[in-house]
Amino acid sequence: MKMKKWISLFTVLALVFALTACGGKAAEEEAEQTDDDGQNPVMNFVGNYSCDRASIFLSAEGDDEASAVVTWGSSASENSVWTMSGKFNAESQSFEYSDCTRINYVYKEDGDVESEETVYENGKGSMKISAGEEGDELVWTDEEENAADGMVFKYTGATPDGQETGTDGIGNPWHDVDTAEEAAKGAGLDLFQVPEGVEISLGTVEVEQYRYMEGLAEAVIPIAAVDMTIRKGLSSAAVEPGDVSGDYNDYEHTWTQNIKGLEVTCYGNREGDATKIIWNIEDYCYSITAFGAGGDEDFGLNPDDINSLINAIQ
Numbered sequence: 001m002k003m004k005k006w007i008s009l010f011t012v013l014a015l016v017f018a019l020t021a022c023g024g025k026a027a028e029e030e031a032e033q034t035d036d037d038g039q040n041p042v043m044n045f046v047g048n049y050s051c052d053r054a055s056i057f058l059s060a061e062g063d064d065e066a067s068a069v070v071t072w073g074s075s076a077s078e079n080s081v082w083t084m085s086g087k088f089n090a091e092s093q094s095f096e097y098s099d100c101t102r103i104n105y106v107y108k109e110d111g112d113v114e115s116e117e118t119v120y121e122n123g124k125g126s127m128k129i130s131a132g133e134e135g136d137e138l139v140w141t142d143e144e145e146n147a148a149d150g151m152v153f154k155y156t157g158a159t160p161d162g163q164e165t166g167t168d169g170i171g172n173p174w175h176d177v178d179t180a181e182e183a184a185k186g187a188g189l190d191l192f193q194v195p196e197g198v199e200i201s202l203g204t205v206e207v208e209q210y211r212y213m214e215g216l217a218e219a220v221i222p223i224a225a226v227d228m229t230i231r232k233g234l235s236s237a238a239v240e241p242g243d244v245s246g247d248y249n250d251y252e253h254t255w256t257q258n259i260k261g262l263e264v265t266c267y268g269n270r271e272g273d274a275t276k277i278i279w280n281i282e283d284y285c286y287s288i289t290a291f292g293a294g295g296d297e298d299f300g301l302n303p304d305d306i307n308s309l310i311n312a313i314q
Contacts, residue, residue: 041090042066045129049138049153052236053214056138056153058127064088066095068127070140072147073213074246077107077114082147084125094128100144104248120144174211174218183210183217187233189284192217194230195312200305202226213237216244225293230313235283245287247276249297257303259310266306273300279310286313 042060049056054072061067067085074080086097100123106115123144130137136155140148177183184192198205202224209220215237221228233244240248251267258264262281266274275297277288288309292299301309 040064040088042088045093045136045138045155048156049136050156051148051151051153054148054151054153055156056127056140058129058138060088061085064090066127074248078105078246079107080104080119082123082142084123086126092128093130094126096124096126098122098124100125100142102144174213176209176211178210180207180210180217180219183212183219184232186212187215187217189215189217189232189234191314192219192232193312193314194219194221195309198308198312200308201302202305205309226290226299227293228288228290230309231285231287232313233285235280235285238285242280242285243278243287244285245276245278245289247287247289249276251275251297257306259307262310264306264310268300269298270300273302274306275300277301277306277310286310288313 040060040063042058042065046058046060049058054070057069057071059067059069064087065085066088068083070080070082070084072080072082080102082100082102084097084100086095086099088095099121101121102119102123104117104119105113108114123142125140125142125144127141128139130139132152132154134154138153138155140151140153142148175186177186180192180194180196184190194207195205196207196219200223205221205223207219207221211218211220216231216233219230221230229245231244231246235242238244252269253271254265254267256263256265259279262279264277264279267276268274274288275290279286288301288306290299290301291297
């Protein structure tokens with residue numbers, strides 16, 4: 001009888017130890033499954049990524065989402081801003097989005113927004129981060145316009161002091177100078193010559209302001225009731241291939257003219273009168289824009305004026 005009691009006791013103890021072991025193993029497995037420091041994996045990559053005159057600020061949202069703001073300046077008073085967000089895949093270090101909004105902004109001289117235009121909403125694409133020789137790199141795949149094809153954005157750290165993302169607090173990339181020579185030097189160009197003093201149908205061309213940013217020089221010319229700008233820039237400064245004008249409106253008419261042996265492309269809403277003119281010489285891009293009072297896009301320069309201006313620009 002005593003032997004049966006001992007056998008029963010050992011059986012109970014064995015069951016207890018087995019259950020305890022199973023419970024411990026289950027708890028351990030559960031701990032492994034839920035072992036998370038609670039940090040959004042995007043936190044490892046938050047910061048600013050830059051390429052030429054475009055920048056991307058990457059942020060962490062919630063537990064596992066990323067959001068990004070792309071800022072791309074085309075002139076002192078104009079830029080485009082893309083905003084997007086999506087779930088971040090920690091394994092591939094990337095996220096896809098389908099909510100992208102692109103807005104073009106025009107700013108007043110004091111930095112306030114003068115106008116804004118929503119180009120599109122619900123755009124699709126993705127962003128992927130990888131390790132580079134000099135730090136993290138970000139590749140943006142834009143499925144709407146292929147805006148960043150071939151561009152690699154390099155990590156430049158947290159946003160600089162005093163600079164914010166989005167449309168507020170965007171630093172003015174332009175520097176005002178007194179002469180075309182200073183504008184050329186500051187932009188890194190060999191020469192910047194504009195038709196100052198040349199007579200066209202609107203009157204005498206007189207430059208009100210010269211300015212430059214990296215790779216781009218500009219002359220601002222108010223004449224009669226027209227706001228005209230002349231630009232020369234490196235090909236790398238073009239937001240769109242061959243076009244440094246900063247004007248990406250759609251026009252009813254597009255045509256080409258041959259001036260000085262150059263193929264000049266003209267855009268306008270009235271046939272024969274060009275609101276925008278662009279051309280290229282080797283690694284340089286040139287542009288003339290001429291808007292009527294209040295930004296009237298129906299105004300345009302006639303062929304004789306275009307010929308006179310281009311013949312005096314270098």
